[in-house]
Amino acid sequence: MSFPHRSDLEVxxxxxxxxxxxxxxxxxxxxxxxxxxxxxxxLDMSPAEITEVVKDSGLRGRGGAGFPTGLKWSFMPKDDGxxxxxxxxxxxxxxGAFKDREVIRWTPHLLIEGCLIASRAIGAEHAYIYVRxxxxxxxQVLNAAVVEAYEAGLAGEGILGSSWSCDVTIHxxxxxxxxxxETGLMNSLMGNRAEPWAKPPFPAQAGAFGMPxxxxxxxxLAAVPMILENGADWYRQWGSEQSPGTKLWSCSGHLxxxxxxxxxxxLPLSDIIFDACGGTPSGKPVxxxxxxxxxxxxxxxxxxxxxxxxxxxxxxxxxxxxxxPIVMDEDTDIVAAMRRIAQFYAHExxxxxxxxxxxxxxxxxxxxxxxxxxxxxxxxxxxxxLCEQMTGRTICVLAxxxxxxxxxxxxxxxxxxxxxxxxxxxxAG
Amino acid sequence: MSRRIHPAVVGAxxxxxxxxxxxxxxxFETAEGKxxxxxxxxxxxxxxxxxxxxxxxxxxxxxxxxxxxxxxVAEALDLTPAYVHSIATxxxxxxxxxxxxxxxxxxxxxxxxxNRAEEVLRGFLAETGTREGEIxxxxxxxxxxAECLGACGFATVVQVNDRYLEDVTPERxxxxxxxxxGSRDGGSEAGDGA
Numbered sequence: 001m002s003f004p005h006r007s008d009l010e011v012x013x014x015x016x017x018x019x020x021x022x023x024x025x026x027x028x029x030x031x032x033x034x035x036x037x038x039x040x041x042x043l044d045m046s047p048a049e050i051t052e053v054v055k056d057s058g059l060r061g062r063g064g065a066g067f068p069t070g071l072k073w074s075f076m077p078k079d080d081g082x083x084x085x086x087x088x089x090x091x092x093x094x095x096g097a098f099k100d101r102e103v104i105r106w107t108p109h110l111l112i113e114g115c116l117i118a119s120r121a122i123g124a125e126h127a128y129i130y131v132r133x134x135x136x137x138x139x140q141v142l143n144a145a146v147v148e149a150y151e152a153g154l155a156g157e158g159i160l161g162s163s164w165s166c167d168v169t170i171h172x173x174x175x176x177x178x179x180x181x182e183t184g185l186m187n188s189l190m191g192n193r194a195e196p197w198a199k200p201p202f203p204a205q206a207g208a209f210g211m212p213x214x215x216x217x218x219x220x221l222a223a224v225p226m227i228l229e230n231g232a233d234w235y236r237q238w239g240s241e242q243s244p245g246t247k248l249w250s251c252s253g254h255l256x257x258x259x260x261x262x263x264x265x266x267l268p269l270s271d272i273i274f275d276a277c278g279g280t281p282s283g284k285p286v287x288x289x290x291x292x293x294x295x296x297x298x299x300x301x302x303x304x305x306x307x308x309x310x311x312x313x314x315x316x317x318x319x320x321x322x323x324x325p326i327v328m329d330e331d332t333d334i335v336a337a338m339r340r341i342a343q344f345y346a347h348e349x350x351x352x353x354x355x356x357x358x359x360x361x362x363x364x365x366x367x368x369x370x371x372x373x374x375x376x377x378x379x380x381x382x383x384x385x386l387c388e389q390m391t392g393r394t395i396c397v398l399a400x401x402x403x404x405x406x407x408x409x410x411x412x413x414x415x416x417x418x419x420x421x422x423x424x425x426x427x428a429g
Numbered sequence: 430m431s432r433r434i435h436p437a438v439v440g441a442x443x444x445x446x447x448x449x450x451x452x453x454x455x456x457f458e459t460a461e462g463k464x465x466x467x468x469x470x471x472x473x474x475x476x477x478x479x480x481x482x483x484x485x486x487x488x489x490x491x492x493x494x495x496x497x498x499x500x501x502v503a504e505a506l507d508l509t510p511a512y513v514h515s516i517a518t519x520x521x522x523x524x525x526x527x528x529x530x531x532x533x534x535x536x537x538x539x540x541x542x543x544n545r546a547e548e549v550l551r552g553f554l555a556e557t558g559t560r561e562g563e564i565x566x567x568x569x570x571x572x573x574x575a576e577c578l579g580a581c582g583f584a585t586v587v588q589v590n591d592r593y594l595e596d597v598t599p600e601r602x603x604x605x606x607x608x609x610x611g612s613r614d615g616g617s618e619a620g621d622g623a
């Protein structure tokens with residue numbers, strides 16, 4: 001375990017400020033740190049008022065898509081007489097991302113408090129926290145906290161002596177990346193295969209168990225209590241107009257100090273990689289970075305001055321995604337790295353859509369033969385063709401998730417692919 | 430083994446502890462089985478939603494899930510055995526075959542791949558004398574390659590039963606395997622996480 005991290009860069013620890021403190025895991029320790037005060041405050045507010053504060057704060061979903069959280073909450077129907085549900089997406093499984101795990105295992109009560117406040121805002125009677133099955137130890141910490149919350153009257157009937165009730169249930173997944181896609185998650189919760197469904201119906205219309213549902217990421221919900229306590233303007237002191245606040249960054253790959261950090265949104269990516277994480281252990285230049293988890297586009301080593309905001313990374317041709325830069329030094333075999341990334345998506349494709357089921361495995365087979373020196377002259381063109389066929393044609397974005405790194409690696413590191421081709425074949429092609 | 434579990438967390442109990450007990454009679458007629466089923470059913474609007482929790486429960490007792498167990502789970506939840514089978518085979522964490530007492534899963538995904546994960550995987554296979562997925566002759570080990578375990582800053586990540594080992598290098602593998610060999614419950618003694 002390597003938390004808290006030392007850093008040469010100023011870190012803005014707000015959401016993560018109690019990570020690394022063992023006492024913060026207990027209810028007493030959490031209350032001593034001001035825990036559940038935001039929940040208490042939310043009980044004096046109407047659901048619309050809570051939603052308004054979160055809307056004003058500009059908080060965007062931290063699971064990868066970056067959709068404005070308050071706006072998402074506002075889609076939930078009012079006074080429809082149906083049960084509403086909150087699903088907390090704790091199925092963290094995008095390669096490169098490991099920030100939610102840290103929130104769960106150090107500050108479980110923060111997550112529970114965020115879930116309760118969100119449930120109040122959307123009128124949910126039950127919050128399900130769907131945790132990836134492999135996170136056994138984290139789940140044990142979270143389970144203990146939920147039981148404590150029930151025993152202290154913070155969950156269940158008449159929360160904090162009010163007339164408002166909300167249940168919280170922890171639900172373990174069982175090994176499926178696609179259960180992190182919101183409709184896949186709800187299908188999995190219902191006891192189905194974690195197959196995404198085509199929208200509409202949107203979750204706010206007919207989600208879990210056919211009822212209006214909101215799905216929010218762990219980090220999103222964990223940001224809610226501090227926003228409610230300090231206000232929207234406070235949160236907006238960090239970041240940009242379109243990307244306000246602070247953000248957890250999961251940094252991995254070839255780094256001297258890999259790990260989780262929290263920064264105000266908007267720092268240059270290079271500051272995070274070199275100042276906070278200490279650059280590469282080999283001391284060699286950075287060849288490539290995948291900035292937002294393995295489903296985002298490659299940046300080359302000379303494209304790292306971009307601002308780490310949603311819009312900044314989009315302008316740079318990639319995406320903020322889950323804010324999980326994977327750093328590769330000069331000696332990295334890009335074709336092997338891309339093959340390993342593609343293998344993941346081929347393994348995790350749920351198989352419903354042809355473009356994804358066939359396309360992801362086809363990409364792997366081509367990359368494997370290029371890697372083995374058996375590439376065919378047409379292979380690079382075929383890969384580009386597959387990129388086109390796999391974009392925007394499927395129920396969910398798993399197929400697109402291969403295209404972003406694949407197409408950008410072909411654009412930026414074509415020479416690496418060609419170097420593995422037999423010289424005669426490249427000439428012929 | 431019967432213990433009261435708060436219904437709020439019954440669907441999130443560890444299921445790779447590999448306790449290796451057998452059920453004393455039909456699963457859901459045991460005291461523990463009844464308690465688990467009843468607690469899980471109280472948390473969801475449908476019976477079917479208790480399916481993953483109940484498959485996990487079976488695996489936590491037996492170490493794996495065989496077709497006869499799927500039939501019992503199906504009956505308890507008013508589902509067809511074929512449907513339960515389709516679920517058990519969709520999710521990778523359900524073992525459809527027995528595994529060794531220490532179930533070693535080596536992540537070789539991108540961040541681990543960049544930090545010598547393939548060497549770590551080969552090391553575990555060599556030290557345990559197994560091929561991927563098979564049980565070692567002494568019944569102690571099964572080693573497989575795993576997809577991303579979500580701890581990428583601590584590469585290479587290895588999961589042993591229900592615990593994570595972090596920052597595993599090829600050099601550490603012999604010592605880890607020797608330690609597991611001597612331990613009664615490799616899962617709970619080997620973890621270096623939270």
